[in-house]
Amino acid sequence: MSPNQLAAKIRAGGEVLLMCDYDGTLVPLAPHPSLAQPGPHLLDLLRRLVMRPHLHMAVISGRSLDELRELLPVAGLYLAGLHGAYVLTPDKRVVSLIPSGKEKIPWAEIFKLAQKLTAGLPGFYLENKGEAVAIHYRLVPPKTAASVLHEFRRSMEPYHIFGIEFLEGNKVLEVRRRGINKGLAVTYFIKKWPRALPVYLGDDKTDADAFSALPPNGLAVRVGNVLTTETPYFLPSAKEVVELLAHLV
């Protein structure tokens, strides 16, 4: 289905809840996270979309809320960061979707271990997201990456009692709190606008949880070829996602 045809299907829903992943969906993947920036055209489209009556828009990403806020300075846009752990509302409230009573996780220690294992090895990039740690290995020779990641998984064994889990993304291994996934954020937004047609666009394994959280009337749109989840709709790349947004403005 072309972006134009998909836009017509979405518009037919009347009130719409449009939820998008960021990396690989709104912007193409880049060699380094800092290089995956939104262009002025995308920002302009988002600013116009949030003004549309009957359209609610949210970006749900593995990035931290602070990063998302900097990347997407769009008033009126809902942001969900850290794989759906936190939502930033347009009136600047941060809503935690982490179930209460969860144990504290020693994130600083986990980050230090990742630093120790990658020290002096070119190509690795570590992200300390405060409540998640990501080891990026896109620029690392595969053998080195495999052995460091194996060692990291081993060194994390004593930390599983704190309720952590691994998440394999696109050339990145992340440690996050167990039970947190993008499905939580999708459910949060659907509860907020129960009458809207929910639409989710995503490209990565982490988006599979978001697709699963859609109700039967929801539209799941897979972007690119990384994700193997079967979805009814497909767009080849972030370029077509931007085209779709332009048709919805």
Ligand SMILES: O=P(O)(O)OC[C@H]1O[C@H](O[C@H]2O[C@H](CO)[C@@H](O)[C@H](O)[C@H]2O)[C@H](O)[C@@H](O)[C@@H]1O
């Ligand atoms: O949920 P998303 O918005 O898709 O975020 C998932 C992770 O995306 C970022 O890493 C990925 O994109 C980078 C920029 O294109 C790329 O260099 C990296 O290899 C990819 O894994 C981000 O840095 C992570 O924090 C997100 O969890």
